[in-house]
Amino acid sequence: MLMLFGYNSKIINLLIREMIMPSMDIVSEINLEEVLNAVDNANRELSTRFDFRGVEASFEWKKPNVTMKAEGDFQLKQLSDMLRSQLTKRQIDAKAMTLGSASASGKNWSQQVSFKEGIEQDVAKKVVKLIKAEKLKVQAAIQGEQVRVTGKKRDDLQSVMQVVRKAELEQSFQFTNFKD
Numbered sequence: 001m002l003m004l005f006g007y008n009s010k011i012i013n014l015l016i017r018e019m020i021m022p023s024m025d026i027v028s029e030i031n032l033e034e035v036l037n038a039v040d041n042a043n044r045e046l047s048t049r050f051d052f053r054g055v056e057a058s059f060e061w062k063k064p065n066v067t068m069k070a071e072g073d074f075q076l077k078q079l080s081d082m083l084r085s086q087l088t089k090r091q092i093d094a095k096a097m098t099l100g101s102a103s104a105s106g107k108n109w110s111q112q113v114s115f116k117e118g119i120e121q122d123v124a125k126k127v128v129k130l131i132k133a134e135k136l137k138v139q140a141a142i143q144g145e146q147v148r149v150t151g152k153k154r155d156d157l158q159s160v161m162q163v164v165r166k167a168e169l170e171q172s173f174q175f176t177n178f179k180d
């Protein structure tokens with residue numbers, strides 16, 4: 001039908017490509033199945049560790065949280081390090097892990113580990129402010145628990161990715177829905 005008006009299909013595709021701007025979403029999500037796998041691996045590692053022989057220590061998965069139990073506060077710190085290393089092996093950013101306060105009941109200590117998902121409003125505002133401070137030719141908008149970034153060039157979006165990765169915002173970020 002467009003050929004009737006004398007337009008070439010290559011020109012039309014070029015015009016459509018110019019109208020659609022590259023965009024991406026900055027989100028904070030974790031794969032809970034990978035967290036479960038990391039907990040299972042940490043329990044296996046716990047059973048083979050020499051310094052935990054004869055000690056009551058464990059990881060319990062209660063979706064979406066993990067409960068660590070041990071006989072001492074120092075052992076809880078070791079358990080959190082074990083869990084953090086297993087999460088890193090499963091490509092889950094350790095910044096997503098939030099440790100609760102340790103509580104003691106009798107000789108046993110326990111600690112809750114929760115995982116951050118979604119970008120809170122104040123953190124999203126910091127991300128948008130950070131992007132604007134770089135003076136890149138992109139627009140950033142907060143959409144619920146994510147930040148949508150649109151720009152004229154793909155390279156600008158990749159620069160935004162580098163800026164957000166380098167920023168110390170105490171939260172893990174992923175870049176999804178990349179459209180070119």
